[in-house]
Amino acid sequence: MSDKTATKAIGAIAAKLGSDRVETAREILTCYAFDATNIKSLPFAVTFPRSMEEVRSIVSLCSESGVHVIPRGAGTGFVGGTVPVTGGVVVSMERLGKILDIDASQRVAVVESGVVNGMLQREAAKHGLMFPPDPSSLEVSTLGGNVAQDAGGPRALKYGVTRDYVLGIEFVTWEGRLVEPVCPGVGSRRWDPLDSLLTSSEGTLGLITKIWLRLLFVPKELVTVLAFFGTTVAAAGAVSRVLDCGVLPAAVELIDSVAMDCIKAFVDVNIPSGAGCSLLIETDGREGEARESMAVVRKVLDGAGVIDVRVAESQAQREELWRMRRSISPSLARIAPSKINEDVCVPRSKLPDLVEEVNKLGRKYRLRVPTFGHAGDGNLHVNVMLDRRDKDEVRRAEAMVGELFEATLRLDGTISGEHGIGITKLEYLPRQLGPAGVVFQSRIKRAFDPGGTVNPGKVIVQS
Ligand SMILES: Cc1cc2nc3c(=O)[nH]c(=O)nc-3n(C[C@H](O)[C@H](O)[C@H](O)COP(=O)(O)OP(=O)(O)OC[C@H]3O[C@@H](n4cnc5c(N)ncnc54)[C@H](O)[C@@H]3O)c2cc1C
Structure with a gap:
């Protein structure tokens, strides 16, 4: 793709859709050159379609000229998926931001792909409904990005991931053709293999423009606790015991001591002395059910070496605990300017082995490695902190990640529990x-x- 052909394609897009749909100013391109990995590569242009028809026009004008197109939601991805590594034209979905319908009786939402997850959560809540996939980036990431990455979140333990809620995907192909879903919004066992392929395709198969999503009733009762343990290995061991006790919590999130130290700057959390790790556990259900389940969980925690348990007594305290959990990623910037965030996932029973391996590798490579994540699912976010200006540190961090992946595979795990593959x-x-x-x-x-x-x-x- 030469600059000349890209310039011609951009000119044709501006002529057809208006110059406000295209940006080529360097300061704007810079904003669309990276995602949460901070890996950067400048696109040739960024486009801002306002409708599916405009997405089709942009893609067909680009593909006729052999210009690459890169779909983009909010750029919160952790694997470089939306980084325009070959230049090309970024198609930002941020202006396809309308919730088209919430059918409360069918419990189905129809959204444009640029709708932010949290916006759907709030609209659904007005009908007593929720969209279970709740990535910690929910206040920023888009539903198109969530579908493209098959995003999970704390509630995935009980409710599953984005894939479990997709009831139809409309998308634009490489040549600008529209593919509509089969009988969207109907039943949870609808037959449409293209939905399955597009979900978790990481923006490589087509550009998602509209999505039909299943909603659930909001549970009547929620009980949330923060349980402290002496070590990360002890907390990881407790996870299996909690999940073997006959109740299924909505979430079991692990936060190690390095991560706890970082979030102390964000929220007023009083950490007991001797605490080296914590588990944020939530049960939900009908009136009385969540409390009953939590009583069972608390008994198990008592027998699993818990040091202290804090119970969120009010909705405000519950929100505070979740705000603390969601602030971990941004808070890590306090200890190093950069990080490699890996989302390795192993069978739950092997979590203590994975945690020991992470500790061992951190010591071997002399790196700080705050670890947290959806432990109930066996899914841990291992954050290798580094300063990319320090070449030796970069070399050590990359070697550590390689060994981490090898260890994960040895433990019958996967190198990606939710963030995907992308380029990293x-x-x-x-x-x-x-x-x-x-x-x-x-x-x-x-x-x-x-x-x-x-x-x-x-x-x-x-x-
Ligand atoms: C603080 C923080 C917390 C996070 N927590 C979680 C978590 O709990 N669970 C989790 O799973 N992830 C999490 N993530 C990762 C990220 O938020 C998710 O992968 C999210 O789904 C990305 O959405 P996005 O709109 O930002 O997509 P982007 O980053 O813009 O894009 C991600 C990929 O999707 C493709 N894409 C985006 N939109 C479309 C579209 N309309 N059509 C086709 N392809 C498209 C892109 O090409 C790219 O390959 C977190 C990230 C951060 C920064």
């Missing part, structure tokens, strides 16, 4: 999928996008 984990993908898996994935990519127009250089690489 590409080199490890063959280890996870095996050669046949990689070939098969590239065939799927080729069937959807023969010329490699949509988000090239990402997850599903063409062979």
Whole structure:
């Protein structure tokens, strides 16, 4: 793709849709050059469609000229998925931000793909409903991005991930054609294999413009506690015991001592002496049910070496605990300017082994590694903190991540529990999928996008 062809395509887009739909100023391009990984690559232009028809026009004008298109939601991804590594034209979905319908009787929402998750949560709550997938980025990340990444969140333990709530996806193909879903919004066992492929396709198969999502009733009662343990290994061991006790909490989140130290700057949390790790546990259900479940959980915690338990007595205290949990990622910036955030996931019973491995690797490579995450799902966010100006530290951090992935695979785990592959984990993908898996994935990519127009250089690489 030459600058000349890209300039021609951009000119054609501006002529057709108006110059306010296209930006080429360097200061704007810079804002769309990165995601939460902070890996940067400037696009040639950024476009801001306001409708599905405009997305189609942009994509067809780009693909006619051989210009790459990169779909983008809010840029909160942790794997570089929306970073325009080959330049090209970023298609930002931020102006496709309308909730088109909430059908309370069918418990179905229809949204444009740029709607922010938290906005849907608030609208659904007005009908006594909720959209269970609740990534910690919910106040920023878009539902299109959530679907493209199959986002999870604390509630995934009980309620599943985004995929479990998709009831239809409308998307635009590499050549600007529209694909509409089969019978969207109907039943939870609808047959539409394209939905399954688009969900977690990481923006490589098409541009999602409209989504039908299943909603659930908001539980009547919620009980939230913060339980402190002496060590991360003890807390990780308690997770399995809690989940074997016959009740299924809505969330079991682990926060290690380094992460706790960071969040102390954000919220007023009084940490007991000797605490080296905490578990944020929530039960939910009908009136009385959540309390009953939490009583069972508390008995298990008592037998699992808990040091102290704080119970959120009011809705405000509950929100404070969750605000604390959601502030971990941003709070880490206090200890180092950069981080490599890996979302490794192992069978729950192997969590203590994973935690020991992380501690061992942190010591071996002399790095600070705050660890937290959706432990109930076996999914831990291991944050390798570093200063990218220090070449030796970068080398040590990258070596540590390689060993972490090897250890995860040895423990029968996966290198991605929810953030996806993007560009940061590409080199490890063959280890996870095996050669046949990689070939098969590239065939799927080729069937959807023969010329490699949509988000090239990402997850599903063409062979
Ligand atoms: C503080 C913080 C907390 C987080 N917590 C969680 C968590 O709990 N659980 C979790 O799963 N993730 C979490 N994430 C990661 C991230 O928020 C999710 O992956 C989210 O789904 C990305 O949404 P986005 O709108 O920001 O997408 P982007 O980052 O803009 O894009 C992500 C990928 O989706 C593609 N994409 C975006 N929109 C579309 C579209 N309309 N059509 C086709 N492809 C598209 C892009 O090309 C890219 O490959 C967190 C991130 C941060 C910064």
